[in-house]
Structure formats: structure tokens, C-alpha cells
Amino acid sequence: MTESLPTVVLVDDHAIFRAGVRAELDGLVTILGEAGDVDSAVREIVERAPDVVLLDVHLPGGGGVEILRRLSTEAPDAKCLALSVSDDPEDVIAVIRAGARGYVTKTISPTELVEAIRRVQEGDAVFSPRLAGFVLDAFSSGAAGGGAVPAAGAADAELDQLTPREREVLRHIARGYLYKEIAQRLGISVKTVEAHVSAVLRKLQLSTRHELSRWAVERRLVD
Helix, strand or coil, X not given: CCCCCCEEEEECCCHHHHHHHHHHHECCEEEEEEECCHHHHHHHHHXXXXXXXXXXXXXXXXXXXXXXXXXXXXXCCCCEEEEECCCCHHHHHHHHHHCCCEEEECCCCHHHHHHHHHHHHXXXXXXXXXXXXXXXXXXXXXXXXXXXXXXXXXXXXXXXXXXXXXXXHHHHHHCCCCHHHHHHHHCCCHHHHHHHHHHHHHHHCCCCHHHHHHHHHHCCCCC
């Protein structure tokens, strides 16, 4: 059975950029609609109900943060991935706090973008590796919200279940690296990375890479 393509609404105020994304992702995703400002973006997302919204940060009428704010009530299940030319920490933190599932820059390749879309569709958080540090720092300092850090004893008991290699993989996941990037950095195969991630999910009783990232951040495992 053929795997269905992710459906996407593309939000960017530059028509030429939207046309380029359409051309690059043709046959890899299904673009249901597009928009160039806040009002039309919210309309398209509510009407089309895409799997993922590709969302620029700076737009006429309030920007990506305003779209996310309105979607929180008008389409609360919408999954948004910021795709921006900006790598300013303030932009990154603002859209994540507003509800985006991830943030990648426009230097990303089409193949990496499709993988990021699929990961967001599945419920994961996705960041360009350098940008992940901004988000991790914000969570660690409490700037992006979140619950209290578990007691050291509880964290140690759970950590003791993990092998040294599983901890390495967990830290790379929390930093936003893709499986293939982790494999290259650790000198192992992608299948081995997947096996380690599955083992960590099972041991910690978690279900997604996003939950793994939050677990690692809350326990100060990422420097």
C-alpha cells in the first residue's frame, strides 16, 4: 500500500518563495493551500485542516505568533512548523512559546524539510541543530514555561536504566539532531540509532521523540 503524502498549508508573504517551495516539494507533500498574511492564513488552515502548516515568522498583520495565537482557539489541533530566514533566538523562542512544534531555517534542503514535516505530523518537535540550543536554554531557565524539575533521586533512578550509549543518543535527540546525523556523529548505523531510541522510550515509558527531548531538558541532561 502506498504511503499517503503529508498535507500542507504554506504561509509566507513572498509569492516567489511559495512557488519555489511548491516546486521543490512537488510529489513529496500535498500542498492544500497557501497564504501571505495572517487573516488569509488562519482562514486557509481552518478550512483545509492540513497535517502540517509551514509558517513564516514575519508576516503582514501580526506575524507567525499572531497566527499561532488565533489557531489556539480556531484550530487547536493544527501542527505548525516555522520555516523562516531568521535565526534570531527571540524569534525562535517566541513562536515555540506560541505553540509551534518546531523551527527550521530556509537554508534547509528539500529532503530535510520533508523529513521535518513528517516528524511534526507524527507529533515530534523539530529544530535545526543550532536553534535547538536556544529552546533548550529557554526551557532550562524556565523562560518557556513547563513543570518543575523532578527530584534528583527520581531522575537518577530512571537514568540508571539507560546504558551509556542510550544516554548519548538521548542527548543528541534532545539537541534536535536527525537519526542520520546522530548515526554519523556516533559512528553507528541509523538502524542502531532507532533501536536505541526505541529502548529508551520503552524504559522511560514515553511515546515520542518530543517527550524524550522534554524529559532530557527537564533533568538538565543537555549542556
